[in-house]
C-alpha cells in the first residue's frame with residue numbers, strides 16, 4: 234500500500250511534473266468536451282486541419298515574443314476562414330479544400346521556423362514540451378481552457394441540436410451560422426490549449442479519440458459527454474505516469490493511453506464491441 | 522392542446538396566408554432546381570407537394586426555412602418575414618429519413634424537447650411546462666412508452682411520429698413534412714394520416730412532399746404538382762388524372 238502511494242507521489246515531488254500534470258489534464262479535458270460534438274458533426278478532419286494550421290502562428294509568436302496562444306488562435310481561426318472561403322468560391326470538394334489550406338499553412342510554419350533557428354525548437358512545437366512549460370504557458374492554458382469549457386457547456390444543448398438536426402434549428406430561428414462559427418472558434422481555442430500538452434501533431438488525437446470512445450459506450454449524449462471527460466482525465470493521468478516511469482514521450486504516452494481506452498471500448502463496449510457482438514452471435518448460433 | 526404563446530401570435534396574423542411564395546427560384550451551380558414557384562397556403566389545410574425525385578420538393582422546403590438560398594422571388598410566412606415567423610416557432614420541419622443520423626446518441630424524448638428550444642433561454646434548460654408539453658405530445662403520437670429509446674431503435678413509422686410530436690410540442694402552425702411516408706408500412710401510414718388530419722382540424726397548415734401517390738386522395742385537401750416549377754394546383758381528383766401524372770412523372774408511372 235505505502236509502495237503504491239510513494240509510486241504515485243514520487244513524480245509529483247518534481248515541480249515540472251506537477252505542472253505537466255495540470256496542463257495535460259486541463260488540455261485533455263477541454264479536448265474531450267469538444268470532441269463529442271466534433272465527431273458527431275463529422276468535423277474530425279477540421280480538427281486535424283486547425284491543429285496543423287497553427288504552426289506559423291506559434292512560430293511567429295515566439296519570434297515576436299507574443300503569448301503563443303495569440304498567434305496560434307489567429308492562424309487557427311484564419312485557417313477556418315480560408316477553408317470556408319475556398320469552399321464557398323470554388324467547386325472543390327470539402328475534404329480537398331481543407332487539405333489544401335492546412336498543408337499550405339503548416340508548410341509556411343516549417344519555412345518560418347527554418348529561417349529562425351535560434352529562438353524556436355521545432356521538435357517542442359510539433360511533439361509538445363509539457364515537461365518544460367513556463368508559468369506564462371500555464372496561465373494561457375488555464376485561461377483559454379476555462380473560456381472554451383464554459384462556453385461549450387453553456388451552449389451544449391444548442392450544439393447537440395446543431396449536430397443532430399441543423400434544419401430544425403434553422404426552422405425555429407436559431408442562428409446556426411453563429412453556432413458553427415462559435416464551434417470553429419472554440420476549436421481554434423482548444424487547439425491552442427492542447428498543443429502545449431501533446432504538440433501540434435497529436436492534438437487531433439485528443440480531439441477525436443475521446444469522443445469516439447465514449448460513443449461506443451453509450452446511446453445518450455449527456456452520458457457520452459461525461460464519459461468522454463472521465464475517460465480522458467484517467468488516461469491523461471495514467472499516460473503521464475507511464476511516461477515518467479518509462480522515460481517516454483509524455484504526449485505520446487497520453488495519446489497512446491487514450492488509444493488503448495478506445496481499443497477496449499471497441500472490443501468490449503456494449504454498443505459496438507466486436508467481442509461482445511461475436512459472443513452474442515455465437516450464442517444465437519448455439520441457441521438456434 | 523393548451524393555448525400557447527405561439528397561438529397568440531397566430532391570432533394577430535390570422536387574416537394572412539400561412540405561406541405566400543412568389544416567383545421562388547433555387548439554383549445549385551448549373552442545376553436549376555426551382556423556377557418561378559408561386560404558392561400560397563391557407564390555414565387548416567393539408568396540401569400534397571407531388572413530384573418525382575429531383576423535382577425540387579426538398580429545395581422548396583429549404584427555401585421556406587432559409588436553409589437554401591433563393592436566387593429570385595420572395596417568401597412570406599403568416600404575413601411576416603420568414604425569419605420572424607421562424608423565430609416565433611410557427612414553422613416545424615420533418616426531415617427526409619435519409620437526412621437523419623439515426624445512430625445519433627439522442628433519445629426520443631430529447632428530440633421532441635428540441636421543439637421547445639425556441640422558447641427556452643440561453644442554455645435551453647427546460648422548465649416544468651416544457652416537460653409537460655413534451656409528455657403531452659408524446660402521448661398524442663403514442664410514443665410515451667418508447668420515450669427513452671434511442672431514436673434508431675424505432676420502426677419506420679414510429680420514427681416519423683417522433684418528428685410529428687416535435688412539431689406538436691413546438692406549437693407550430695405550419696408543418697413541412699418531407700417524404701413522411703417513405704419507408705413506412707400501411708398501418709403506420711394510417712396512424713400518421715389520422716394524426717395529421719387532427720392537427721389540420723385544429724388549424725394547422727400542413728405541406729407534405731411525396732413522390733408516392735397512394736394515400737394522397739384521402740389525406741390531402743389540395744395538391745400541387747411540381748417539376749422544378751408548379752405544373753398544377755387543385756383538387757386531388759383532378760391532379761391525379763393520367764394526363765397530368767404523365768406530365769409530372771414522365772414515363773415512370775404513365
Ligand SMILES: Nc1ncnc2c1ncn2[C@@H]1O[C@H](COP(=O)(O)OP(=O)(O)O)[C@@H](O)[C@H]1O
Pocket residue numbers: 549552553554572573574575576577578579580581
Ligand atoms: N445541395 C445540392 N447541391 C447540388 N444540387 C442539389 C443539391 N440539392 C439538390 N440538388 C439538385 O436539385 C434538384 C432538386 O433536388 P431536391 O430539391 O432534393 O428534389 P426532391 O426533394 O424533389 O427529390 C435535383 O436535381 C438535385 O440533384
Ligand SMILES: [Mg+2]
Pocket residue numbers: 578579580617699
Ligand atoms: Mg427530397
